[in-house]
Amino acid sequence: KNEVEQSPQNLTAQEGEFITINCSYSVGISALHWLQQHPGGGIVSLFMLSSGKKKHGRLIATINIQEKHSSLHITASHPRDSAVYICAVLGYFGGATNKLIFGTGTLLAVQP
């Protein structure tokens, strides 16, 4: 079982739809990142969360520390939102540093 699991793995939506991507993790964390990666491209950090909720434009990210769960919402989706969305947690592993553990990613395709 992966320490960070995302669902769904693949998601196809029509332009304008409200999209939710979920992330569950099983380790103790200090923070959670939502990342975006376009095909063949680099990674862009969308949010870093340690509690509550953050909003940036059409994107909203929430985290429930007790339930070890986070969600990324995209309102009024657009074809340019098509990308892989990755949940990554900064976990404690007994060492001096925190390691980033990546989820398997959600491939989102928004059709016009």
Next chain:
Amino acid sequence: AAGVIQSPRHLIKEKRETATLKCYPIPRHDTVYWYQQGPGQDPQFLISFYEKMQSDKGSIPDRFSAQQFSDYHSELNMSSLELGDSALYFCASSLSQGTHSPLHFGNGTRLTVT
């Protein structure tokens, strides 16, 4: 605002050659992480540095080495390259290893080994 800079963007090498990848963190960031992402794979943590010292080590092959210099930039040295080393290598930087310091990612270096 300055971002994490990686060079080169693309690199083609032959088997058994060596390669050096560079990462320039955001100014004042003292922590650098290196990740390897194979085709269709999740990123895998390789190694990290804090204040010019190695702070953590992941699944980095013995053929690879890395260091962080006095100006905080980092270099990943890869020797005896194998076909399986073909991947996107990206680095991330943060201010200290602090738990609430945002992580910033570079665009990556795409290495192709032929």
